[in-house]
Amino acid sequence: MSLDTQVFTITRADLVRYAEASGDHNPIHQDESVAVGVGLPGVIAHGMYTMALAARAVSAWFPDAEVVSFGCKFTNPVVVPADGGVDIEVAGEVKSAEDGLTTVALTVTCDGVKVLGMPRAVLREAALRG
Amino acid sequence: MPVDQSLVGRVFPPTRPYVVSEEKIRTFVESTGGGYAGGPAPATFPIVLAFEAMNAFLEAESIDLFRIVHGEQKFAYERPVLPGDVLTATLTVATLRQIAGNDIIGTTSEITDGSGALVCSTSATLVHRGADG
Numbered sequence: 001m002s003l004d005t006q007v008f009t010i011t012r013a014d015l016v017r018y019a020e021a022s023g024d025h026n027p028i029h030q031d032e033s034v035a036v037g038v039g040l041p042g043v044i045a046h047g048m049y050t051m052a053l054a055a056r057a058v059s060a061w062f063p064d065a066e067v068v069s070f071g072c073k074f075t076n077p078v079v080v081p082a083d084g085g086v087d088i089e090v091a092g093e094v095k096s097a098e099d100g101l102t103t104v105a106l107t108v109t110c111d112g113v114k115v116l117g118m119p120r121a122v123l124r125e126a127a128l129r130g
Numbered sequence: 131m132p133v134d135q136s137l138v139g140r141v142f143p144p145t146r147p148y149v150v151s152e153e154k155i156r157t158f159v160e161s162t163g164g165g166y167a168g169g170p171a172p173a174t175f176p177i178v179l180a181f182e183a184m185n186a187f188l189e190a191e192s193i194d195l196f197r198i199v200h201g202e203q204k205f206a207y208e209r210p211v212l213p214g215d216v217l218t219a220t221l222t223v224a225t226l227r228q229i230a231g232n233d234i235i236g237t238t239s240e241i242t243d244g245s246g247a248l249v250c251s252t253s254a255t256l257v258h259r260g261a262d263g
Contacts, residue, residue, distance in 0.1 A: 008163060021161035023181050026195050034196050038259050047200035048177050052162040055173040067173040071204030073255075117202075121173070 003092040003104070006057040010045050010078065011085040018049050032082070040077060047074035050088060054108050054119050057090035061104070064126035068101065073117030078110050086110060100124055133193065133233040133258060137223045142190065144218040145182045147244070152213045154178075170210035176217075176250045177203070180239040183221035184254065187237070193258060201234065201255035208248050216244040224253070231260035 015029045024046055027034040035043050051072055058067070080086050091107040106119040152168060158175055159166040188195055211217070218241070225236035235256040241249050 014161065014163065017161040021158045022178055023185070024177075026198065028196055028199070038197055038199075040199075048174055048181075048203065049162060051203060052172065052174045056162065056164050059172065066170075066210055067205075067207055069204070069206045070173045071202070073202040074200050077199075 001094040003057075003061045003094070005089055005091040006053075006060060008053045008056070008088045008090070009085040010049060010053075010080050010088060012043065012080055012082060014085075015043070015045060015049065015080060018046055018052075022046070022048065024048065042079045043082075044077040045080050045086075050074075050078055050108060050115055051119070053088050054090050054106050054116065055121075057092060057106070058104060058121050058123070061092060062102070062123050062125070065102065065123035066126065068122040068124050070121045072106075072108075072119035074115070075117040076110075076113055076115045078115050088115070132228055132260075133191065133226060133235060135226055137191065138226050140223045142183065142187050142221045142223075144220045144242075145179060145186065147216045147218055148179055148182070150211055150213055150215040150217060155211075155213060168213070170212055173205065173207075175211055176205060176219075176241050176252060179217050179219035179241050180221075180252050180254065183219040183239050184237065184256070187221050187223070197259045197261075199257045199259060201257045203252065203254050205250055205252045207250045211249060215249065217241050217249060233258035233260070 019025050089109045092104050095103045095105045102123045104121045108116040155171045156166040219239045221239045224238050227234045238253045240251050
């Protein structure tokens with residue numbers, strides 16, 4: 001079963017707010033010269049920012065479910081321009097649903113390139129809890 | 131400087147108790163463009179604890195945060211994080227490899243509540259980019 005693809009936009013201002021909220025003040029998410037200095041293509045989004053967007057999509061699809069596990073690799077950086085923003089698309093597919101657990105495989109892309117590797121969430125439906 | 135191999139297996143001291151509040155959850159949710167009307171924290175919220183534990187580990191080992199790039203993150207939840215929880219994270223260095231001048235550091239963090247019960251265990255792979263990388 002395919003789920004409705006969700007689209008989110010990330011701006012530099014979002015990264016500043018996320019740094020404050022999460023405590024992750026790594027300057028590669030704020031400062032172009034530091035990012036380029038360590039070999040990155042520019043200021044990149046926190047991997048955990050993109051993962052949080054993936055989690056938002058999962059909770060939009062399954063508002064009453066409890067997340068049992070959630071994981072991914074960060075395979076490609078999400079470069080966030082100084083002006084405007086960058087769009088992240090989160091697609092999902094239910095891979096299995098058994099014993100009250102639903103496994104959702106996600107596909108998270110930026111400009112058509114996968115940015116998360118094997119993003120996957122396992123959910124426990126609220127009605128089946130306990 | 132490569133990271134010291136003897137770190138593997140090292141358990142770092144628990145982070146100071148962190149009181150989860152609706153306000154902290156709301157700030158986190160809104161920073162990723164979402165809305166919050168109370169209730170459990172979103173799935174990636176425990177990163178706040180895991181990140182604090184990682185920061186303490188990096189500082190203890192004099193590793194520069196700006197040379198770290200996130201490679202992988204996994205969470206396994208015993209239960210959702212709720213407002214009122216008092217959480218601490220305890221980080222263990224699980225694995226350490228050197229590839230192409232980079233250190234690949236595998237960590238696990240156990241996040242426990244005020245009663246000592248496990249709430250979430252999370253593992254992270256951190257890529258420490260070498261100075262010549």
